[in-house]
Amino acid sequence: MASPEQSDEAVQVYIDLWYPDCWEIEITERFDVGILGYGIYMTGSEVATLFTVYADDHESVTEGIEAIRASENVHSVSQMASGFRQVSIPKPGNATRELLVVHDGRTQIGQPLTSRGFVCTGPVDIRGGREYWSLVTNHDRETVRVKLDEVREEMGAEITVRSMKHQSRGTAPTTLPADQFTKRQLEVFQLAREQGYYEYPKETTAGELADELGSTTSTLHEHLHKVEAVLLGRGGLTRLE
Structure with missing residues (x-):
């Protein structure tokens, strides 16, 4: 039987956040790169994390990696061979590089989240000076809000809840072919989907999305x-037999 703070169904929570003294956030704010983080492995005060650095060109990726090496919070950077993963994970951007990074774990926000009952369901996407997390928990909605407030206070974090919904047994996640999109196209589409642009009736307008992205409506529609x-074409996710 679930406690008053727990839900019988898992709750999926999508958040984006910023917090001070995070080297990943600082680098994606300064350089035109994104970083995917695949989990943190504790080794005392140090942590080892697998990262994918992605961008629209190889020069930007190289520049981002040099900035990672130069960070005072990073102790070592090892490049991984392409295709070392047994399972392929789609990645945004036209250029990517896989890294194993050992860094200072004392200022990371992952532990404050997991210690409060949140489980990360996929890679953390860090871009444009913010981190984007997909989480699940058995907390009810009100407890989710309380726990996130605690993280805000502990870390001095700015946390925005982009969506929160029950993950029923019949719900299956949809995987986007992210490797076929540019970083900007993926950012625009994810925001549109999260803000209810594709719901009926629409929960937001193209103009509102464009304002949030700092773009024009015509550019938004183009992305x-x-x-x-890609998604609806002959080789996309949806096919009519």
Whole structure:
């Protein structure tokens, strides 16, 4: 039987956040790169994390890696061979590089989240000076809000809840072919989906999305149409037999 703070169904929570003294956030704010983080492995005060650095060109990736090496919170950076993973994970951007990074774990936000009952369901996407997390928990909605407030206070963090929904047994996650999109196209499409642009009736407008992204409406539509062409085309996710 679930406690008053727990739900019979898992709750999926999508958040984006910023907190001070995070080298990953600082690098994606300063350079035109994104970073995918695949889990943290504690070794005392140090942590080892697998990262994918991604961008729209190889020069930007190289520049981002040099910045990672130069960070005072990073102790070592080892490059991994391409394709070392047994399971392929789609990655945004036209250029990527896999890294094993040993760094200072004392200022990371992962532990404050997991210690409060949140489980990360996929890679953490760090881009544009913010981290994007997909979490699940058995807390009810009100407890989720309370726990996130605790993390905000502990870490001095800014946390935005992008969506919160029950993950029922019949719900299956949809995997996007992220390797077919640019970093910007993926960012625009993910925001549109999270903000309810594709719901009926729409929960947001193209103009509101464009304002949030600092873009024009025509540019927003251009990005969305390119993503939709991949998803709905002959080789996309949706096929009519």
